[in-house]
Amino acid sequence: MAKDDLEREAEALRAEIERHNRLYYLEAAPEISDREYDRLLDRLKEIEADHPELAVEDSPTRRVGGAPLAQFATVVHAVPMLSIDNTYNFDEVREWDARVRRGLNPGEPVRYVVELKVDGVAVSVRYEGGRFVLGATRGDGERGDDVSANLRTVREIPLTLKGEHPDVLEVRGEVYMTNAELVRLNEIRKAAGEKPFENPRNSTAGSLKLLDSRLCAQRRLRFVGHGLGEARGLGGSSFYEILMKLQALGLPVSPHLARYESIDEVIEHAREWETRRNTLDYQTDGLVVKVDDLSQRSRLGYTSKSPRWCIAFKYEAEQAVTKVVSITVQVGKTGKLTPVANLEPVRLAGTTVKRATLHNADEIRRKDVREGDTVVVQKAGEIIPQVVRVEKEARTGEEKEFEFPDRCPSCEAPVVRDPGEVDYRCSNKPSACSSQLERRLRQYAHRDSLDIEGLGDKLVDQLVKNGLVRSIPDLYRLDVPTLADLDRMGEKSAENLTAAIERSKTKTLDRLVNGLAIRHVGVRTSEVLADRFKALADLRSASLADLEAVPEVGAVVAASVHEFFQDPDHQRLLDELTELGVDPQPYQPAASTSTDLPFLGKTFVLTGTLPKRTRPEAEAIIKSLGGKVTGSVSKSTSYVLAGADPGSKLEKAKTLGVVVLDEAEFERLAGEA
Numbered sequence: 001m002a003k004d005d006l007e008r009e010a011e012a013l014r015a016e017i018e019r020h021n022r023l024y025y026l027e028a029a030p031e032i033s034d035r036e037y038d039r040l041l042d043r044l045k046e047i048e049a050d051h052p053e054l055a056v057e058d059s060p061t062r063r064v065g066g067a068p069l070a071q072f073a074t075v076v077h078a079v080p081m082l083s084i085d086n087t088y089n090f091d092e093v094r095e096w097d098a099r100v101r102r103g104l105n106p107g108e109p110v111r112y113v114v115e116l117k118v119d120g121v122a123v124s125v126r127y128e129g130g131r132f133v134l135g136a137t138r139g140d141g142e143r144g145d146d147v148s149a150n151l152r153t154v155r156e157i158p159l160t161l162k163g164e165h166p167d168v169l170e171v172r173g174e175v176y177m178t179n180a181e182l183v184r185l186n187e188i189r190k191a192a193g194e195k196p197f198e199n200p201r202n203s204t205a206g207s208l209k210l211l212d213s214r215l216c217a218q219r220r221l222r223f224v225g226h227g228l229g230e231a232r233g234l235g236g237s238s239f240y241e242i243l244m245k246l247q248a249l250g251l252p253v254s255p256h257l258a259r260y261e262s263i264d265e266v267i268e269h270a271r272e273w274e275t276r277r278n279t280l281d282y283q284t285d286g287l288v289v290k291v292d293d294l295s296q297r298s299r300l301g302y303t304s305k306s307p308r309w310c311i312a313f314k315y316e317a318e319q320a321v322t323k324v325v326s327i328t329v330q331v332g333k334t335g336k337l338t339p340v341a342n343l344e345p346v347r348l349a350g351t352t353v354k355r356a357t358l359h360n361a362d363e364i365r366r367k368d369v370r371e372g373d374t375v376v377v378q379k380a381g382e383i384i385p386q387v388v389r390v391e392k393e394a395r396t397g398e399e400k401e402f403e404f405p406d407r408c409p410s411c412e413a414p415v416v417r418d419p420g421e422v423d424y425r426c427s428n429k430p431s432a433c434s435s436q437l438e439r440r441l442r443q444y445a446h447r448d449s450l451d452i453e454g455l456g457d458k459l460v461d462q463l464v465k466n467g468l469v470r471s472i473p474d475l476y477r478l479d480v481p482t483l484a485d486l487d488r489m490g491e492k493s494a495e496n497l498t499a500a501i502e503r504s505k506t507k508t509l510d511r512l513v514n515g516l517a518i519r520h521v522g523v524r525t526s527e528v529l530a531d532r533f534k535a536l537a538d539l540r541s542a543s544l545a546d547l548e549a550v551p552e553v554g555a556v557v558a559a560s561v562h563e564f565f566q567d568p569d570h571q572r573l574l575d576e577l578t579e580l581g582v583d584p585q586p587y588q589p590a591a592s593t594s595t596d597l598p599f600l601g602k603t604f605v606l607t608g609t610l611p612k613r614t615r616p617e618a619e620a621i622i623k624s625l626g627g628k629v630t631g632s633v634s635k636s637t638s639y640v641l642a643g644a645d646p647g648s649k650l651e652k653a654k655t656l657g658v659v660v661l662d663e664a665e666f667e668r669l670a671g672e673a
Contacts, residue, residue: 120176170229193456449515599627
């Protein structure tokens with residue numbers, strides 16, 4: 001075929017493929033099957049492969065991803081991406097409406113646009129001359145990461161705008177993952193023996209941080225636009241009209257968009273969606289209410305951190321009633337014993353919950369949770385299922401009190417409880433307790449640690465059960481023939497795994513520290529230690545005083561780290577790792593982004609005495625992860641972190657419905673569990 005004919009065919013294919021993308025993702029009216037779509041894409045790939053000069057930057061073939069990046073570049077936002085004030089209370093929504101009206105002329109009518117608050121990751125997508133040129137994360141609002149390569153793989157984001165377009169257009173929006181896609185990915189990960197993703201938002205955040213956009217393309221992320229950054233030549237005086245323009249340009253906006261003349265209509269809309277939101281195939285935790293008129297927005301202006309013309313209404317944590325079938329105890333990577341309530345399955349916040357943490361023996365006694373009890377459960381921070389209270393009036397007399405074991409459920413070693421600690425621990429060494437060893441190996445292989453791809457939970461269990469791995473160094477003694485003989489393994493999988501284990505030898509120091517499963521040390525503390533001590537030898541020789549002097553490392557954490565590195569068994573383990581070629585490289589701190597800051601926009605109140613940290617140490621962690629700490633509990637408080645003897649702040653939090661965390665929950669939310 002002549003080159004001119006091929007060029008025309010390629011152009012026609014690109015237009016046809018993008019048309020089918022719009023029909024599928026924006027209009028929910030597909031005209032062809034997935035197989036027919038793939039045939040079109042395969043033909044375009046064939047033409048571009050045979051004639052690279054015919055390939056264009058905005059070709060649909062670019063959505064499959066390209067070569068891995070070394071790192072993300074930093075982007076300075078042309079217009080800052082500010083946070084939004086939020087509330088959980090309709091009275092505060094009315095107060096916000098009153099403030100809006102006071103900021104305008106007396107009697108001036110106000111219209112509000114209401115959008116669902118999709119629980120995803122905020123991004124900015126930039127077009128110049130109608131072509132996609134840049135995609136960035138929110139970051140700190142002023143600067144973010146250039147994730148253009150990953151955003152190109154999101155098929156709802158057009159690479160070329162339709163029709164007449166502005167010279168420059170920055171669309172602010174949310175990248176998210178559907179519940180169905182999370183299920184699909186987790187089925188694949190379970191089959192591969194890998195740990196399932198916890199929830200759609202964390203999966204989305206992790207996907208956008210992948211340096212290999214080909215992997216991101218496999219995640220089938222979605223996008224919805226909800227605002228503007230820099231825009232030249234767009235025009236319009238109404239935000240609702242602008243959203244309609246974005247839709248006409250081929251950009252997705254909320255399919256459940258609404259516009260109202262009064263705040264009462266907005267509140268009624270919010271009440272309607274409180275239960276209806278759980279019918280959606282994606283997570284949403286509230287609504288965003290915005291003044292529609294752009295001139296009114298200009299007059300209302302901004303505070304130092306957020307626009308006055310916008311507020312987010314968030315729903316309280318959903319609760320459900322179910323029964324405790326049994327209580328079991330899990331043994332963690334550090335020997336910690338955690339009781340878990342096994343529940344009659346119940347739908348909660350869009351998912352089926354079968355288990356809930358009971359935290360520790362004291363918590364079971366305090367709430368008086370018994371096997372057979374009827375209980376109220378909710379998700380702390382809409383993530384972690386927990387038992388809120390026991391419905392004692394529903395008891396029949398057949399409920400059984402739970403006796404906390406005095407011996408490890410895994411190895412039968414005596415259970416110990418250190419002075420001042422709330423947790424019981426197995427007294428055995430990790431090498432002699434299979435549960436500890438399995439969880440330590442999983443921690444070592446985790447993507448936040450040494451990131452040993454292919455070393456999933458099921459394979460770890462096999463290695464321990466068959467006696468092939470009795471400690472972490474044994475991983476580096478595995479060979480292809482040994483691995484290939486295991487269930488669901490073959491020579492190719494064994495080769496891939498041994499290659500991944502070999503690559504782990506030169507991961508950075510922070511990853512090794514996190515992988516060692518030191519008590520009280522998680523991702524953030526590992527980074528802090530690696531940044532301060534630079535080399536493993538320096539960290540091993542650090543004195544207790546050296547460790548206590550490190551910012552964000554308190555006395556309890558410092559003592560735990562010092563004890564770990566001075567323990568003769570751990571010293572032998574580290575010596576073995578060194579002899580086997582493990583050589584951690586220096587840690588290079590990266591610029592913070594919104595996905596690194598789980599507490600961004602969250603307000604904490606601290607009360608009581610925490611078991612592991614002083615309150616200033618906890619405050620330092622909260623602030624380092626984007627949150628702020630205040631002295632009093634109000635309706636706008638996100639979390640109350642409560643320790644022993646909490647006082648009146650705890651009671652006020654319960655009265656207002658504020659989520660209360662203990663230190664273990666706080667660590668999980670902070671990524672330090």
